[in-house]
Amino acid sequence: MTPGSEPIAVEPVGHRTHPASAVVSAWLWLLGGAAAMLHRIGTDSTVRENLVVAGVVLGGALLLGVGFGLVRWMYTRYVIDGSELRIDSGVVVKQSRRVPYERLQSVDIAQPLGARVLGLAELRIEMAGGGQSRTTLAFLTRSDAERLREVLLDKSQSDAAPVLDGAPLQESADAAGNGRALVATVPITRLVGSLVLSTEFLLTAAIAVLTVAATVVLTVVVGGPPFAYAPLFLALVSAMYRLVVNRVVSQWGFSLARAPQGVRIERGLTSRSSQTIPRGRVQGIAIEQPLLWRSHDWRRLVVDVAGYGATGRGDDDSDRPAASTLLPVADKVAAGAVLAELMPAADPDAVSLHRAPSPSRWFAPVGWRYLAAGADDHVFVTCKGWLTRRTDIVPHAKTQSVALRQGPLERILGLATVVVHSPDGPVKAQGRHLAEADARVLAADQLQRARSARVTR
Secondary structure, eight states, rough: OOTOOOOOOOEEEEEEEEETTHTTTTTHHHHHHHHHHGGGGSSOOOHHHHHHHHHHHHHHHHHHOOOOOOHHHOOOOOEESSSSEEEEOOSSSOOOEEEEEGGEEEEEEEHHHHHTTEEEEEEEEESSSOOOOOOEEEEEHHHHHHHHHHHHHHHHHHHEEEEESSSSSGGSSSSHHHHHHEEOOOOOOHHHHHHTTTTTHHHHHHHHHHHHHHHHIIIIIIIITTTTTTHHHHHHHHHHHHHHHHIIIIIOEEEEEEEEEEEEEEEEEEEEEEEEEEGEEEEEEEEEEEEEGGGGGGEEEEEETSSSSSSSOOOSSSSSSSSGGEEEEEEEHHHHHHHHHOTOOOOGGGGEEEEEGGGGGGOOOOGGGGOEEESSSSSEEEESSEEEEEEEEEEEGOOOEEEEOOOHHHHHHHHHEEEEEHHHHHHHOEEEEEHHHHHHHHHHHHHHHHHHHHHHO
């Protein structure tokens, strides 16, 4: 280096993931080997021959899986500096994935079954904008993953957060478990009960029973083929399996605790996940109460979180990813406690609502009595539904725009619909088929409330 010249910046070496990461992906190779053995079923091969071939195929698949995983692990490193997280990978084609802290939206921990057996976890990082907003870092020990998540969340909110550029992970800001207080849990009995009392489960079960009965009648009485309805029955079994996985397995052991950045959610039976929802990322919350839950006063909470996008737009939980489920089932007290954690000033029961007038029955012959919208100083609230009652809540500061919609029939009947746009997601705040005068006042007032909230927050 010549006198007076600038010193050469040394690139941080970074951290490796856990060496056992190579083993986690090997089970996919084992499944491939098992699939390759299926052609031997029904052949004239002896049991001994099949065992020998199975040992060779499965052993080779395991060695190949571990070998490729080990090579991938050797070329994977991650670096945390003052401005971004960088993940370098690739053997033949080098890749460098960079996550600027100012674009970081959420950091979750997931433990697929294979990783969970080995005590490992992966980080799932969501960024704002872009077509490929998700980045994964697999696999770390569970404790290292939790500490690294705390560092990334701290750095996304503060420029003064600690820097990891080769230093050990124990320097992180908040160790897992610090600063948490349990807010809500879901007992397994209530979780299973909520599934059994769901319209989707009962309808699927009823159709399955009718299918079996029809098959018996065709076979015994008419003499038809015994498997005439087999495709329909298999489709129903698949639908039932999907409901059980989404409603019970994925939400098993659900707990929601207070964390320094917001709330921490842990759930899952076979694959365990840990999700942090920062308060500032919450765009809206919806409260759902299906018909058969009302006798128990149960309800479900779903949430719009910046960074998760519009995944899961349906009103049915089977079409909604676990990331959007804030509370799978709870009584009114527990639901209120969770709502207060993320929206302390929100009280939807206290909001004065404008209800849809009787002409709106032309659009909703039964449900028009449950259409309403209103606002207070903190949130905009809409209500709808008679089979599943739903209340959507959007803070004024999260309002992006307000629209007043009026179709031809609405104009004739003197009705209009107010739509409050927030970041795309499962929460849809729409005051449907209100009296035109009420709708215009609501829209104008909401624009003013949104402007004021953005200035004062």
